[in-house]
Amino acid sequence: MTPEDRKLEVLRAIVADFISTNEPVGSKALADRHNLGVSPATIRNDMAVLEEEGLIAQPHTSAGRIPTDAGYRLFVDQLTDLKPLSPAERRAIQAFLDDAVDLDDVLHRAVRTLAQLTRNVAVVQYPSLSRSQVRHLELVPLTSSRLMLVLITDTGRVEQRVVELPGPVSAESVAELRGTLNSRLRDHALADAPMIISELPGDVAPELRGLLATLTSVLLETLVEQHSDRIVLGGTANLTEHALDFPAIRPVLEALEEQVVLLRLLDQSVATSSVVVRIGNENQHEALTGTSVVTSGYGMRGASLGAVGVLGPRRMDYAHTMARVAAVARYVGELLAER
Known part of the structure; x- marks a missing residue:
C-alpha cells in the first residue's frame, strides 16, 4: 500500500x-x-x-x-460500494409502494419509506407537468355556465380547475370541445401544449372559439405550476435524533418550510438517475450548510420527471443513504411506468 x-x-x-x-x-x-x-x-x-x-x-x-x-x-x-438493500428491505419497499392507489399515495408512501430507511428527513418532488404527457382531458359540467376542467397526465397526476364560462353552453358543445382537446393533446408532452393550443381555433366551429379560448387559457395557467403543491416532505421528527449535529435546529426547520429551497435542490437532480450528494457548504442556502443532502432523479420510459432525496447531518452513513435513495427513486419510476 x-x-x-x-x-x-x-x-x-x-x-x-x-x-x-x-x-x-x-x-x-x-x-x-x-x-x-x-x-x-x-x-x-x-x-x-x-x-x-x-x-x-x-x-x-x-x-x-x-x-x-x-x-x-x-x-x-x-465510495465504490454502496451498502446494498437486504432482501427484506427490497420486499418491504416493493410491497408498500405496490399497494398505493394513486400518484399522491405513491409519493407519500415513498417519503415515509425513505424517512424510515434512512432515519432522516425525506422529500419527493411531484412529476413535473412540463415533463409529463397528456393522458386525458375531461370537461365536467357543473352548471350551464360553469365547467370543471380535469387534466390527467401519464404519471397519474391530476389537476382540476373550475372554469367560469361567458354564458350557458349546451352538452353537445361541451362534448365537441372535449373531443377536440383530447384528439389534439392526448399523448403529447405538456411542454408542447402552448403551440398545439394556438392551432386549435381552426378545429372548432366559429361560435365555439370564444369558449375554447376560455378553456385553453385556464389550461395554460394550470401549466404554470405552483411550488407549494410539488413537494412531499416526511420524517422531520428524525432531526431530533441528531440534536448533537444540529445545535441550531430552528434555521434548518425554517428552511424545510420554504419548499422553494427544497425544489431548488431537487431540480438539480431531476435530469440524472445518478445519486448526487451535497455536503455542508456545498448547499447554497445558509441554513443548510450544516447538513448533507442526497438526491436522485426518477423517471419513466427514459424521461426525467422528478427527484427524491434525503436531508440529514453531515455525519451520515453515506453508503447506506445513497443506496436507499437510489432504490426508492428507481421503484417510484417503475411504479409510475406501470400505471
Missing part, C-alpha cells in the same frame, strides 16, 4: 468511526479498531498530513480529529 493509499484508508477510518460514535477519533483508536497495518505513530503522521490538507480538523486541544466538509467530499467521491 502506497503512503497515499494508506492516507485515504486513514481518512475512511476516521469518517467511519466519527459517523458511528460522534466522537473525535484518535490515532490509538484507529490502530485498535482498524487493520491499517502500521503503528499509531505512523497513523499520527498520516493524520497530520490530512489535517494540513484540510480533510480533518481538531475540534479542541488534545482531542482526536473529525472530518471536514472536504474530508467527507473526498470520502464520498471515493
